[in-house]
Amino acid sequence: MTQRSPSAASLSQAMETEYARRIALATPTDTARGLFFNGVLSAVITFGGEPALKQCHARLNDKRFERRFIDFSSYPVSDFLRLSLAASQILTSQLGSPETTQRRLGMQATRDFLSSMAGRTVLLLSGDSPKRLLDKIPNAYRSAVSYGERTVTMMGDKAARVVFTRDFMLPHYNEGVLSAVLESVNARNPRVHSRAIGPMDSEYELAWD
Structure with a gap:
């Protein structure tokens, strides 16, 4: 072995x-x-x-x-x-x-949510727009988990910053979540990088082509 x-x-x-x-x-x-x-x-x-x-x-x-x-x-x-x-x-x-x-595991969790009735509704309302889908992340999380807060700030046409506060999942798990979110609307070459900013808080820089 x-x-x-x-x-x-x-x-x-x-x-x-x-x-x-x-x-x-x-x-x-x-x-x-x-x-x-x-x-x-x-x-x-x-x-x-x-x-x-x-x-x-x-x-x-x-x-x-x-x-x-x-x-x-x-x-x-x-x-x-x-x-x-x-x-x-x-x-x-x-x-x-x-x-x-x-x-x-984070990607799998997101794909499972987006294939549910609630997730399909979110995708339908977002069209093929990464920005519209990212804007829906805070409410989508509120429907899926009882803890924490998520905020999304657009940093340009093809970049965003997402902050998770009091979140129980590890940052690399959330990287997978956000990567799958971008892939679900066919964002080209999605990139997600995380950094911890507190004991249960983390920040994510997203970009795509």
């Missing part, structure tokens, strides 16, 4: 530590829709097959994760973080790095 380099192991440990910190900060009123749970489980099967799903269930050791979640019911975000961490631990070997794994 090929062993990961020390740097990769360090990155994985940092990811696990960050997830644990955020799980500890979650309150009972912090929730996310079931479709995001289902998306993580679907991603595990897509990238790792049924054996990976069984590993994920074994790591969680919780029967609640062995059933399908109701898409638009709300569940504790602490459970979503536990599931995302387990999926990341299982999938990192297939996807290459913790950062790549987080981005792929």
Whole structure:
């Protein structure tokens, strides 16, 4: 078996530590829709097959994760973080790095939301305009999760800054979310770069051609 380099192991440990910190900060009123749970489980099967799903269930050791979640019911975000961490631990070997794994999970979550009735409505109202779709991010998040705030500032015709405050997901996960948002309206060559600006706050610079 090929062993990961020390740097990769360090990155994985940092990811696990960050997830644990955020799980500890979650309150009972912090929730996310079931479709995001289902998306993580679907991603595990897509990238790792049924054996990976069984590993994920074994790591969680919780029967609640062995059933399908109701898409638009709300569940504790602490459970979503536990599931995302387990999926990341299982999938990192297939996807290459913790950062790549987080981005792929974020992209999957966005695609699942945009394929729902609520998401299709958002896309219909946005047309093919990245600006119109980005403007809808704050309200879309309010319909999907109970926590945090998101603000969008256009920085030109093909650039924007998005700020997440009191957000439980890791910045690389949100990079995947925002990349999938841009791809959904066929933005050319989308680019997303993140930086942490607080314990649960992060800023994202978006650009496209």
